[in-house]
Amino acid sequence: MNKGKIVFLCGPTSTGKTSIVDAMQDISEEFFYAIANDLVAQMVGEKYYRIDFLKYQGKAVYYMYHMAKLLSDMGENVLIDGTMQEEQIQNHYETVMEIFKESPLTLVEVFCPLEICRERNLARGDRWEMQSAEQMKNWNPNVKYDIRVETHLHSPTECAAEILQYVFPAI
Numbered sequence: 001m002n003k004g005k006i007v008f009l010c011g012p013t014s015t016g017k018t019s020i021v022d023a024m025q026d027i028s029e030e031f032f033y034a035i036a037n038d039l040v041a042q043m044v045g046e047k048y049y050r051i052d053f054l055k056y057q058g059k060a061v062y063y064m065y066h067m068a069k070l071l072s073d074m075g076e077n078v079l080i081d082g083t084m085q086e087e088q089i090q091n092h093y094e095t096v097m098e099i100f101k102e103s104p105l106t107l108v109e110v111f112c113p114l115e116i117c118r119e120r121n122l123a124r125g126d127r128w129e130m131q132s133a134e135q136m137k138n139w140n141p142n143v144k145y146d147i148r149v150e151t152h153l154h155s156p157t158e159c160a161a162e163i164l165q166y167v168f169p170a171i
Contacts, residue, residue, distance in 0.1 A: 011110035016151030
């Protein structure tokens with residue numbers, strides 16, 4: 001059985017990852033399961049997040065990666081909507097690369113200037129103003145992305161099309 005593609009959309013909150021996931025599912029001829037930090041966090045529950053957010057968030061994210069690997073091993077395509085903060089998982093990037101070492105992984109840097117992310121955080125109302133900047137303080141600067149999309153310059157659909165072209169090049 002062929003492994004499914006894993007596309008990890010990586011960036012701080014409000015860079016546009018979820019909008020790109022939605023666009024990819026709308027325009028792609030390929031089916032993708034979508035998993036995200038926000039969705040997996042619901043497995044933990046509010047009580048335990050209040051007790052020790054980093055401990056439980058780190059575990060949930062770690063399990064999310066293993067779920068993505070399992071789906072890929074079963075031939076399913078997967079979109080991961082996430083961040084790569086060292087605060088969540090120590091040696092986060094190295095952990096991701098180890099889990100997916102034999103998987104068809106594409107790491108996508110979803111970039112947006114922090115000032116625009118700040119504006120988006122305020123408009124959303126479910127994030128604090130400087131959340132994106134705070135996440136970037138804990139970012140591993142050594143992540144080697146396969147492709148970068150810039151959501152302040154291109155629509156989610158344009159970014160999705162660029163990623164899909166990279167993952168499924170025309171023959």
